Amino acid sequence: MLRWLMLALVLFGLGTGFNRGWLQLRWGLMMRDLGFPFVCDPEDDTKCYPKGSPYMEEKKAR
Numbered sequence: 001m002l003r004w005l006m007l008a009l010v011l012f013g014l015g016t017g018f019n020r021g022w023l024q025l026r027w028g029l030m031m032r033d034l035g036f037p038f039v040c041d042p043e044d045d046t047k048c049y050p051k052g053s054p055y056m057e058e059k060k061a062r
Helices: 002-020 027-034 054-061
Strands: none
Touching: none
């Protein structure tokens, strides 16, 4: 019973965190790390990759 309570609290906390913006999931970074080809926004890659990222430097060098 205690396990179910803890699971419910974790799920409630994650749901609240995503809803209020405390937690963010950067799909572009996750897809890149998993090795999937993914283009977040072809016009503005800074939305997918943080500033100073080596992947941004590669794109600028091309």
